Amino acid sequence: MRKLPFLLGLVAALAVAAGAVAVAVAAGDKSSAGPPSTLTIAYQPGLGYAPLILMKELRVIEKRYPGTKVEWKVLASGTPITNGVIAGQVDIGAVGVGPMLVGWARGVNWKIIAPLNDGDLWLMAKDPNIKTVGDLRGKKIATPTNTSIQAVTLRKMAQVKLGDSKALDSGLLSMDHPDAMNALLSGQIDAHFTSPPFQFQEKVRGAHVVGRSYNYFGAHTFLVNVMTQKFYDEHRDFAGQFYKDIAAMHKLIKTNPLRVANLLSRDAGGVPTPRQFKQWIGNPALTWTTRPRGLMRYASFMNRTNQLTKMPSSWRDLVFPPVYPTRGT
Numbered sequence: 001m002r003k004l005p006f007l008l009g010l011v012a013a014l015a016v017a018a019g020a021v022a023v024a025v026a027a028g029d030k031s032s033a034g035p036p037s038t039l040t041i042a043y044q045p046g047l048g049y050a051p052l053i054l055m056k057e058l059r060v061i062e063k064r065y066p067g068t069k070v071e072w073k074v075l076a077s078g079t080p081i082t083n084g085v086i087a088g089q090v091d092i093g094a095v096g097v098g099p100m101l102v103g104w105a106r107g108v109n110w111k112i113i114a115p116l117n118d119g120d121l122w123l124m125a126k127d128p129n130i131k132t133v134g135d136l137r138g139k140k141i142a143t144p145t146n147t148s149i150q151a152v153t154l155r156k157m158a159q160v161k162l163g164d165s166k167a168l169d170s171g172l173l174s175m176d177h178p179d180a181m182n183a184l185l186s187g188q189i190d191a192h193f194t195s196p197p198f199q200f201q202e203k204v205r206g207a208h209v210v211g212r213s214y215n216y217f218g219a220h221t222f223l224v225n226v227m228t229q230k231f232y233d234e235h236r237d238f239a240g241q242f243y244k245d246i247a248a249m250h251k252l253i254k255t256n257p258l259r260v261a262n263l264l265s266r267d268a269g270g271v272p273t274p275r276q277f278k279q280w281i282g283n284p285a286l287t288w289t290t291r292p293r294g295l296m297r298y299a300s301f302m303n304r305t306n307q308l309t310k311m312p313s314s315w316r317d318l319v320f321p322p323v324y325p326t327r328g329t
Helices: 003-031 047-058 060-064 078-087 097-105 149-162 177-185 198-204 229-234 236-255 257-267 274-281 295-304 321-326
Strands: 038-043 069-074 092-096 110-119 122-125 141-143 172-174 191-193 208-212 221-228
Touching (some): 038 078, 047 221, 047 236, 060 236, 141 149, 141 177, 149 191, 198 208, 221 229, 236 257
Parallel strands (some): 038 069
Antiparallel strands (some): 110 221
C-alpha cells in the first residue's frame, strides 16, 4: 500500500513531462513547419539581382516545393519592397544595405537570410566639367531613395571631400535606375549614383565615373535578401535551403557564365544580349558571394551622421543563423 502514493506521483510526473514534450514538439513543428503554401519574392531591376532571376528562370523553388505557389514581383525601388515585407505581403525581399539597416533600426523585425553580392557602385556624370564630388554642389543627383546605399555613400563622399555629410542633400532626387539613366544621358539631371548594369551602360554612352563606393567603404555588400523573424521561425528549414540555393546560383554564375547569360537575356526578353550579360556578370565591380561585408562600416557611419537611430553590436545581429559561418563584417 505504501507504494501507491509513489506510483501515483510517478504517473503524475510522467503526465507533466509528456505534456511538456508535446508543447516542445508543437513549438518545434511550428519552427520547422516545412515550406510555406504561398511565397512572394520581390526584387528590383538590375544585374545585382541575377541570383534571384536565375532561381526564377530555373524554377528552383517550384521544383523543390511543388506544393508552394511562388509569386515573383519586380518593383521599382526598395520602398515598396520594404512596405510589402512590413505588411506581410512580401515574404522575401531583396533590398540594399541602406534600407535594410534603416528598417532594422526603426524596429522592422527582419534580418538577412542571404546576401546577393558585393558591389562597387559608381557615381556617374556626363558633363565633362563635373570631375569631382565638389563639382556637384547645387546640382541634381539621382539616387533610388533617400536611404538607399547610394544616398548613404554619397553622404560619405560629401563628408570626406566637402567636410559635411549633408552638403549635397539638397540636390538629391529619388528616381529608379532606368529613369535616372535616361535623365542623365538626356541632360535632365547632372549625376546618377547607380549600380550595375546601368553604370556600365552609362559609361559606354559617354558618362564618366566621379566616385566609386569601394574607395570610401572598402569592398562591401550591395544587395541582401531579407525576411521577418516570424517567417524564419515558421519555416526554418525552407529558409536554410533558400540560403543554399542562393549560394548555388553564385556557383553557377562563376562556373557556367554562358548559360547564366542566356538565362538572364531570356528573362529580359532578349535585350540585352547574352554576350552583353556575359561581359557584365564577369565585371569586377560585382562579386557573387553570400558573405556579408562592410555592414558594420555602413552602420557606424550612418549612426554617426544621424541616419541610423541605433547600432548593432555585431554583424551577426543583422543576419539569420545560416549566414553565421561566412564570418562577415
